[in-house]
Amino acid sequence: LAKTTQPISMDSYEGQEVNITCSHNNIATNDYITWYQQFPSQGPRFIIQGYKTKVTNEVASLFIPADRKSSTLSLPRVSLSDTAVYYCLALNRDDKIIFGKGTRLHILP
Amino acid sequence: DAGVIQSPRHEVTEMGQEVTLRCKPISGHDYLFWYRQTMMRGLELLIYFNNNVPIDDSGMPEDRFSAKMPNASFSTLKIQPSEPRDSAVYFCASSSVRFNQPQHFGDGTRLSIL
Numbered sequence: 001l002a003k004t005t006q007p008i009s010m011d012s013y014e015g016q017e018v019n020i021t022c023s024h025n026n027i028a029t030n031d032y033i034t035w036y037q038q039f040p041s042q043g044p045r046f047i048i049q050g051y052k053t054k055v056t057n058e059v060a061s062l063f064i065p066a067d068r069k070s071s072t073l074s075l076p077r078v079s080l081s082d083t084a085v086y087y088c089l090a091l092n093r094d095d096k097i098i099f100g101k102g103t104r105l106h107i108l109p
Numbered sequence: 110d111a112g113v114i115q116s117p118r119h120e121v122t123e124m125g126q127e128v129t130l131r132c133k134p135i136s137g138h139d140y141l142f143w144y145r146q147t148m149m150r151g152l153e154l155l156i157y158f159n160n161n162v163p164i165d166d167s168g169m170p171e172d173r174f175s176a177k178m179p180n181a182s183f184s185t186l187k188i189q190p191s192e193p194r195d196s197a198v199y200f201c202a203s204s205s206v207r208f209n210q211p212q213h214f215g216d217g218t219r220l221s222i223l
Contacts (some may be wrong), residue, residue: 024119031208031209032208033208041216041217042216042217043113043200043202043214043215043216043217044131044152044200044212044214045214046211046213049209050215051209087152091208096152096154096155096165096167097142097157097208098156099144099152099153099154100151101150101151102151105153
């Protein structure tokens, strides 16, 4: 059964680039990989999604290798307000939606 | 543009009581999802609807859980009878398609069963 695996937590400093990788074996071949951000007492909020190679928007980049067995969320020049939990989301080959357990990112001044 | 609205935000009740959680999706979204979030298991999909019809309820943990969507603007998740292990944050989300578009989440209902 497919699952997603992320680091439980990460620390970084303001102004640094942060990369969070999610491993996802046995995911569907034709669907996007999506990343969400969650602050305390709020629901997850969409950040970015992609199918393969690289996608960039105003807040993040997403790198997906050709085999699609992992994806890396890249946050450029983080600030204190980027402290949150980050989740990857994929669709597995059994057509089930699977969320990772989330990576708790803590940005230090 | 109003987002997904959930009520109540917090619910505290005693074991054995019936609990009803409510959700109003974003207008025009054809898909509605119910999730449960706990520290141990993270975010788990319980059930989702398409055009008010339940499509996949394989994530519903037990027969004590039921969900309905009587119309396009309202859904409920009911637990009867409730148990302490049901304590969690329950999220509702809606989307225009099943998967390859962002899901929009409500702010959740924090449920505590004593």
